[in-house]
Amino acid sequence: MTDLKDTDILVIGAGPGGLRVAIEAGKLGAKVTIVDKKQEIGVPKRCAEGLGGGWFKRLGMEPDPKWAVWEINNARVFSPNGKEIKIGKNQYGYVLERKMFEKYLASEAIRKGAKIKLKTESLSVIKEGSQVVGAKVNEMGDEYEIRAKVVIACDGVDSRMARSAGLDTTNKLVDMDSGFQYEMANIRLGDKHALEMYFGTDIAPRGYIWIFPKGEDVANVGIGIGGNSEKTAKYYLDKWIAKDPRFKDASPIEINAGGIPVGGIMDNMVLDGFMVVGDAAHQVNPMDGGGIALAQEAGIIAAQTAVEAIEKGDLSADFLSKYNRIWLNQRGNQLKKVWKVRQFFEVLSNDDMDFIAEKLGMGEDLLDFAFGNNWFTFAKLFVERPGLFKSMKAFL
Amino acid sequence: MVVKIDRKKCMYCGACVSVCPRVALNLKETWVDVNEKCIDCGICVKLCPVGAISLKERKK
Incomplete structure (x- = not known):
């Protein structure tokens, strides 16, 4: 396996962001190694699994019923007294089965030449001066170094690699949402193809409760609340579910939790030989908490920039900052505005x-x-x- | 002193890791490690979606 230990691009974390980096970089001819500390890709999910229909084209994929499991054609928002706020435009999209989706992305990455190492934890980056030149990893007890021209950290909300490299990605508590969710079966869903969102300072302080259907009577029922709320996310969700007759005969088939970085769009996401993508770089829509698509969009830009840097032989932060510029221009600056909107609602x-x-x-x-x-x-x-x-x- | 994480409650989602100012927390596959850099600041306690983290009582 020595070939894995010397690569063009080392991707840390096999989520949507990291896998998209690998697919794109593979297409462009780069040698990619991906490490992930988990033994299975795609689990446990930490999200509501919604993906807007417009993203498929932008990310160059077709919705496949194997992972795009339920079609959405409506979104319904409810104010605290139960009044529905009409959403002007038609909404459409899919609710995904994340574990199938990520295995699909991983398979695509492998077909483009990527090598994936599972149950392999990255411990810290290796630096020569200011240049990141690889990472020290532990694969099922076996510790070794992987050398790479560019290391791309896509290690999620619990990212440590950027901080180990010297890029401070620590979230402030006020910039975080606390999330909790049940995937439940036997729910009496009203509108089976509509996303539903419920607002109110009592039911979900600084956030909202959602129902994202995944089937006839199955849905992700979850909550996101401000990180500094008085009680836990689980407390508020349990309270709400107990009062709603639609859940009387329903039970969970899965429980999920997660922290959502909603308020810290970063202007710099690179160091010499190093980039950060996805939740690890706080690339989340502050309004709905979605990040599946944003991580992939950024992953494509990061991969293109990294490959260009390798071809030009310039692995400096200065060159890699092209990724900052393109992403902020294309998405980041818009997300900063969305954050302001959200603060107003709060x-x-x-x-x-x-x-x-x-x-x-x-x-x-x-x-x-x-x-x-x-x-x-x-x-x-x-x-x-x-x-x-x-x-x-x-x-x- | 370091925070106490109830492994029976922990959903190993990693939310706590993202706000730790000392990078003292580390999400493993199915648990969270806390190292001696922890200053018992309690930020992670507030964020935890299930209330699995608590401050240990300080003893002098």
Whole structure:
């Protein structure tokens, strides 16, 4: 296995981000080794498994019923008093079976030439001066070094590699959501192809509860709340489920938990010979907490940049920072704005949310409002409800 | 002192690792290791989705 120990690109972590790096870099002719500390790719999942329909084309894949298991054609958002906020546009997408999806991605990566080492934990990066030149790993008790021209850390929310390399990716508590979820069967689902989201400071402080259906009576039922909430995510979700008759005869077939980095878009994600992708780089949509697609989009950019760096023989942070620029331009700067929008919603009381839902109804108008566009229309709201203005000021 | 992690509650999701200011936590496959760098700050205790982490009582 000596060939594995000297590679072009060492990918740490076989999630959607890392596997997409490997597929893309493989396509471009680079030699890729992936290590993952787990013994099985794709489990345990830490997410609600939703993927918007528009992403398939952008990521160059077709939805396959083996892993894109349930079609979504609607999204329904409920304000604290139960009023539905109409989402203007048609929503469509899929709920995935993550473990099948990631095994599909891994198989594709292998077909593009990547080698994968499982149950192989990366311990720390190896540095020569400021240059990262590989990583020390432990494969089932056997410790050795893997040398690489570029190391790409895709090691998830629990990432340590970036910090071991000298790039501080530590999340602040306020920038984190705490998530908990049951995949349940025998739920009396109403709209079987709709994502449902429930807001309210009592049911999910600083976040929301979701139902993401995966079948006739199966769904991911989960919650994301602000990291500094008083009680645990599990506490709030259990309380909510117990009150809803749809779950009376349902039981979990899987339990999931996770931390979601929602507030820390990074401007620099590279060092000499080193890059970071996905949850490890906080590449998450702050509004919905989604990251499956974002990690892959960034993975493609990172792979292209890394391969170009290798071809040019310039492995400096200076060159690799092209990844920063492209990603921020294409996605990161937009996510920073979304974070501002979210912060606005966070200061709203239940009454404010109900009031806005009542007056506006349209999800898109709501976004316009939060972004600060279309002020004239919303000026009327402030006249009727001066308290909102206070909320707005806290947000600005 | 280091935080105490209840392995029977822990879902090994790694949320705690991401906020640890000392990188004292390490998610293994099915448990979380805590090393002596832990300063008992309690940030991870707040984030844990299932309440598996607690501060040990300080003894002087």
